[in-house]
Amino acid sequence: MEQETHIRTCHLCEAMCGLRVETRDGRVEKIRSNPDDVWSKGYLCPKGTVLGALHHDPDRLRTPLIRRGGEFKEASWEEAFREIERRLGTVIDSHGLDAVSSYIGNPTAHNFSLSRYVGAFIAMSGIPRIYSAGTVDQWPKNVTGALMYGGMWTIPTPDIDRTDFLIIMGANPQASQGSLLATPDFMGKLRAIRKRGGRVVVIDPRRTGTADAADEWLPIQPGTDAAFLLAIVQVLFEEGLVDLGRLGEHVQGLEDVRALCREFTPEAVAATCRVSADKIRGLARDFAEAETGALYGRIGTCNQEFGTLASWLVDVVNILAGKFDRPGGLMFSNPIAPSMTTLRPPEFAEGWSFGRWKSRVRGAPEVLGQVPVSCLAEEIATPGEGQIRALITIAGNPVLSAPDAAKLDAALPGLDCMVAVDNYLNETTRHAHVILPGLSPLEQPHYDELLWSWAVRNAGKYSPPLFEPEPGRPHEWQILLALSALLQGQKADDIDTDLLDDLFFAGLVATLTALPHTSIAGRDPGEVVALAEGKGPERMLDFALRIGPWGEGYGKNPKGMTLEIMKRSPNGVDMGALESRIPEVLDTPDGKIDLAPDYVCGDLDRLRGRLGEEREGAVLVSRRHIRSNNSWMHNVAELMTGKDRCTLLVHPEDAARWGLVAGASAKVRSEVGSLIVPVELSDEMMIGVVSLPHGWGHDKKGTRLGVAARNAGVCSNILAPGTFVDVLSGNAAVNGIPVQIGLASAGGIEG
């Protein structure tokens, strides 16, 4: 057969790079970048080149697996769904749907089907409570988005193409490629800022690859960003540098912020943050005075003790310094296909409220419908009314990625029913009774659902499937709909996923026609449904494109965007740079930005307490690597070459204090666990701070990950106490974990 070249978008991360995939005889031969891609213009990273290896990975599951005893056996789809019906039925008959829960993992957001149907699954299954990777990730941003702007996914992103001063706080795009900041080639854009005379500052306890490429690295004590930012705010007020510009009339709460920052002078926070007062003042002045500027905060500012305060203050600083909603500042995208994920959940129709219920065992208050994922283990393991007895994991590996990892690993075998929608038999899914594999991404179309919501340009791209799915295999959207039907008590043999899809779609259309600002506002939903074509995620994408800002509007704008038109531009469509969106983007009760939400400001006492504390001893932070992706890409041999990456980074002075030498093994102990890991000396680390990557620990028995098992590493989340959270959001604090460190071979420390 002839060689073919397919144009495609890489689905692995937020960079959404354009690829040229060369195939022959049903095999991927080579993947290169696509220079004609309107968005990525020829950029890609090493992970993009291995989509073929992932597709052809012999360990990737292609049929359902049913576990009987300790053995997984291949099964037909009918058998698998019948087995789930039987197991779920037993749980639900005895304990009701309250005994069923679900964990939603990160690749859900990057998968064509799952991203569009996980909402259908949650709504139609009737499962009362779910857990997700969101509470080890961006939940603080969801809280501040909801309270400040009225939408839990209304999250601003830095306009890096036009900024002349970028401050990066707690993010390492050199590895991650950017997060809640969708751009290709972040590092190229960073270099471009400097080349045009701009300045880049990185605030991070580690001198990362991003910091190395910046003008300045500003080390900070983990978990103290909120105090640092409050001091910046204090300086802005004290020195008369506050200038809201055109946003003045759209902001309320300014005087509250002025009053509450007063005590947080640079001098008051300097020792805690380990940043000099002069540095803080200088940075505040420079930022305020810059013509354009954007302060960007990401996972290091979220996955920590004061995540919500820090996330709030990142936005506050931008707003006060006049760097918000204007070119070169922090801006809101306007996606060509608006994300349905970003619709306000019906339970919050009357406004955002918190703590409507509490977790059963720990009493953790609900935040935006979820409690910390670390609660999952105890909710499974603790007997009593409301105990979780059945769990459905969807594209998640919480046994490695969630805090208190060992506890969850120990709890999962206690379930009466566990179903995993996953492409691998890994650390988490090995506990499942049934594993349902999704199609390979190359067998599916692609168009990111959520990520364009914080893209640095208003663009979009559709990729057709590259390979035909193997006959008889359902799409993941069909799997999710079938699972929701089983949870509703339907018989496996009777499920009609097309019918369920029609129901879900009709519900979505009804929701959108009832909203005031869409192009189909007030239309008869039945009429719109009748006009919509196709089924599944393609119909939803077409719908999103049509009702979007450039959309055809079901007849309203006949030349407007449709999926058909999008498909004619395989290299993507670019509607231009970001534009100011305030006030239209706001959905707060008074239509203004709430600069000082009570819920958030209520946490300042806790921060005051932190400033009064003397904390000594080492703390642990996390890191990422460009050739890795959370826990699940360590099975690709091409990405696993080179030196061991699962090491403890230690500053040489610390190493000397703790008796460590390069290559030796350190024993690291926290309040909840201990592990032994090779030491890598590095003056990248701030003294007193050590770093471990997450997503490793592939030495568990019963997985089917040939390559990963040979490069097992250790699971850093064994050290993360589940109760160490950002109180306001319930988000895990996997950064800033107090640890003790010693030489392992010499017996190390006790424990």
Ligand SMILES: Nc1nc2c(c(=O)[nH]1)N[C@H]1C(S)=C(S)[C@@H](COP(=O)(O)OP(=O)(O)OC[C@H]3O[C@@H](n4cnc5c(=O)[nH]c(N)nc54)[C@H](O)[C@@H]3O)O[C@H]1N2
């Ligand atoms: N210590 C520490 N812990 C962290 C973090 C940290 O910085 N430090 N980061 C946190 C963050 S930000 C996140 S997002 C979480 C991630 O946490 P998770 O989402 O739980 O973990 P992943 O490693 O992304 O696991 C993804 C799973 O999805 C499966 N999968 C991959 N592709 C597909 C697909 O197309 N379909 C299906 N059905 N399954 C698929 C994989 O096999 C794997 O089982 O980890 C968190 N944990």
Ligand SMILES: Nc1nc2c(c(=O)[nH]1)N[C@H]1C(S)=C(S)[C@@H](COP(=O)(O)OP(=O)(O)OC[C@H]3O[C@@H](n4cnc5c(=O)[nH]c(N)nc54)[C@H](O)[C@@H]3O)O[C@H]1N2
């Ligand atoms: N290659 C690769 N890309 C990825 C992923 C991956 O695993 N691998 N994961 C994806 C996912 S799910 C996400 S959410 C994004 C995350 O993307 P990023 O937010 O860029 O995450 P990291 O690369 O982990 O960088 C976090 C930085 O925060 C620093 N840090 C830790 N604690 C603190 C603190 O208290 N204060 C400050 N200021 N800094 C701190 C750490 O030292 C680290 O350098 O990346 C995505 N992209």
Ligand code: SF4
């Ligand atoms: S940066 Fe790498 S992983 Fe991310 S989309 Fe581009 S090629 Fe894929």
Ligand SMILES: [Mo]
């Ligand atoms: Mo994430």
